[in-house]
Amino acid sequence: MNQYIAKMKSLFIIVLSITVLTVFGQQSKDADVPEAVQKNFNKKFPRAENISWDKVDSNYKVDCIFRGRISYAEFTPEGEWVQTVIDQDTKRLYPPVAKYINEHFKKDKIILAEKATRADKQDYYYVQVGKKIKGRKELATFELFFDKTGRLQKMKKPQGMEDMTIPGIDEPNTDIPAEVISKWQKRFPKASDVQWTKKPHPCDTVDVAYIASFVYRDRETKAEFYPDGKWIETRVKYEEKNLYAPVEKYIIENHYDDDLEIAEKVTRYDRKDYYYAKLTRKGTFKPLVFELFFNKSGKIQKVIRPESLRNEYLLTVDIPPLVARKFKGRFSSAKDVKWETDKGNWVASFNYRGMPTTAIFTDSAQWVQTVTELDIKHLYSPVQRTLDKNYSGYRVTYAEKATRKDRNDYYYVELIARKKNLTPQQLGLYFDKTGKLKKDK
Numbered sequence: 001m002n003q004y005i006a007k008m009k010s011l012f013i014i015v016l017s018i019t020v021l022t023v024f025g026q027q028s029k030d031a032d033v034p035e036a037v038q039k040n041f042n043k044k045f046p047r048a049e050n051i052s053w054d055k056v057d058s059n060y061k062v063d064c065i066f067r068g069r070i071s072y073a074e075f076t077p078e079g080e081w082v083q084t085v086i087d088q089d090t091k092r093l094y095p096p097v098a099k100y101i102n103e104h105f106k107k108d109k110i111i112l113a114e115k116a117t118r119a120d121k122q123d124y125y126y127v128q129v130g131k132k133i134k135g136r137k138e139l140a141t142f143e144l145f146f147d148k149t150g151r152l153q154k155m156k157k158p159q160g161m162e163d164m165t166i167p168g169i170d171e172p173n174t175d176i177p178a179e180v181i182s183k184w185q186k187r188f189p190k191a192s193d194v195q196w197t198k199k200p201h202p203c204d205t206v207d208v209a210y211i212a213s214f215v216y217r218d219r220e221t222k223a224e225f226y227p228d229g230k231w232i233e234t235r236v237k238y239e240e241k242n243l244y245a246p247v248e249k250y251i252i253e254n255h256y257d258d259d260l261e262i263a264e265k266v267t268r269y270d271r272k273d274y275y276y277a278k279l280t281r282k283g284t285f286k287p288l289v290f291e292l293f294f295n296k297s298g299k300i301q302k303v304i305r306p307e308s309l310r311n312e313y314l315l316t317v318d319i320p321p322l323v324a325r326k327f328k329g330r331f332s333s334a335k336d337v338k339w340e341t342d343k344g345n346w347v348a349s350f351n352y353r354g355m356p357t358t359a360i361f362t363d364s365a366q367w368v369q370t371v372t373e374l375d376i377k378h379l380y381s382p383v384q385r386t387l388d389k390n391y392s393g394y395r396v397t398y399a400e401k402a403t404r405k406d407r408n409d410y411y412y413v414e415l416i417a418r419k420k421n422l423t424p425q426q427l428g429l430y431f432d433k434t435g436k437l438k439k440d441k
Contacts, residue, residue: 033060036079044081045073081119085126088113095192096150097125105129109139121178123148123185133158148181149194179229180210187231188223191216201226233268235276246298247275255279255290274301319346322365330367331359367405374399374411382435383411390437391415391429393422409433 033053037060041048048064048071055061059082061074070087088094090110093101101110112128125146130139143156176196185191194214201209209232212223220237238244240260243251251260258279267273275294280287283306291304303318319327319339323346327334334357337350345368346361352372360368374380376396379387387396394415403409411431417424430438 034077034079037075037077040075040079040081041073044084045071083116083118085114085116088115088125093127094125094146094150095190096194097127097146099192100144100146100150100152101127101129105131105142108132111139111141121182123182124153125150133161148178148185149196150192176210177227177229180225180227183225183229183231184212184223187234188212188214188216188221191221231269233266235264235266238263238265243277244275244294244298247277247292247294250294250298250300251277251279251292255281257281258290320363320365323361323363326361326365326367327359331357369402369404371400371402374401379413380411380431380435383413383431386431386435386437387413387415387429391427393418394427410438411435 041062045064045066048066051062051064053060053062056074059074059076061072063070063072065071066086072085074082074084076082090113093110093113094115097113109130110127111130112126114126116124116126118124125148127144127146129142129144131142133140140158140161142158144152145154145156147153176198184194191212191214194212197211197213198208199211201207206226208227210225210227212225214221214223216236222235224232224234226232240248240263243263244265247263251258258281260277260279262276262278264276265273266276273296275296275298277292277294279290279292281290282288288306288309289304290306292300293302295301327337327348331348331350331352334348334350334352337348340347340349342360344363346363348359348361350357350359355375356373358371360370362368376399379396379399380401383399387394394417396413397416398414400412401409402412410433413429413431415427415429417426432438
């Protein structure tokens with residue numbers, strides 16, 4: 001940090017040369033400017049206007065109008081670019097800078113604002129503020145230096161006010177590498193309220209990862225970077241009303257009474273993007289926590305749930321791979337699949353060809369049976385004839401067909417009496433695969 005402050009002191013000297021032509025500056029004509037300097041300037045500032053060259057020590061400085069803004073650039077005699085300083089609209093400052101000014105100099109006048117982009121990546125913002133002081137006719141000028149994240153790093157106070165407390169100057173950034181801050185700023189321009197932290201990284205070649213927490217496009221956001229500035233992932237927080245539709249649908253269907261604590265969209269460098277949701281449910285002694293992971297299309301991929309509920313909310317990814325493959329091969333167009341366990345078997349409930357269906361598989365992936373709900377208006381003809389002949393006083397309320405591995409296929413029909421004096425009031429009838437009545441209960 002001391003090294004950084006030292007650099008800022010040297011930068012302050014440079015900035016003074018931007019705003020006021022120093023007595024050390026030497027006027028240079030275009031003819032005196034080395035060809036390499038002019039070539040790189042023209043490349044970096046095409047179609048610049050009102051060009052004026054000077055020398056600062058051994059370097060060459062140019063003032064110009066570039067893209068409608070007053071600009072300043074500095075080059076070494078060999079033509080290497082050192083820095084660019086561009087005049088900023090005082091009413092549209094970088095949000096973190098504007099926030100600081102608004103909090104501590106709200107009633108004061110912003111005289112000048114500049115943004116410096118440097119070859120050594122020590123970018124910064126410079127603001128001059130005029131403050132009305134009692135007993136002074138002229139405004140007292142404060143010069144503020146902010147780092148590239150918008151944190152105040154140095155303030156030059158007017159003569160006689162050197163002992164004035166500087167809010168925020170004792171809260172500098174942690175030791176975040178310049179490359180990390182630079183890459184963060186390029187990825188998230190106009191972000192505000194940034195706070196930096198770091199955490200151990202499991203990779204053998206990387207000790208830590210750096211995490212920026214900030215507000216971007218009105219959303220709470222976190223971004224993680226490697227020490228060399230390479231972006232790892234971004235997590236954007238979403239409110240329940242703004243959830244991705246498939247994610248919202250799953251939560252409504254499976255966690256309607258649970259409280260949504262966190263919902264995030266995670267974008268990753270390896271393109272393995274996903275959605276994350278954390279929900280809680282009131283428990284006997286403490287809240288039950290569910291963590292849901294969805295792929296980028298919104299399909300549930302993983303659920304971390306309390307051990308006491310391990311047999312609930314089973315997913316395709318929870319099922320043994322062989323069972324999952326056998327199910328997919330048999331019911332490739334199944335929709336809304338939900339799993340549970342029963343007596344050591346795996347039971348899938350789903351919608352297949354428009355009808356509610358249940359399929360059972362053993363732990364070794366052997367198919368046991370499939371039960372499909374039937375349309376009660378279009379029953380198997382032999383079954384319907386038996387009902388018309390022997391059970392005309394009843395109406396059908398439910399019907400299903402079971403197809404079994406042992407070939408003991410059957411039809412099952414539930415009936416309810418049309419009149420209150422008919423006994424029994426309810427019946428359950430089983431028919432064999434040919435439609436012949438087997439028994440009733």
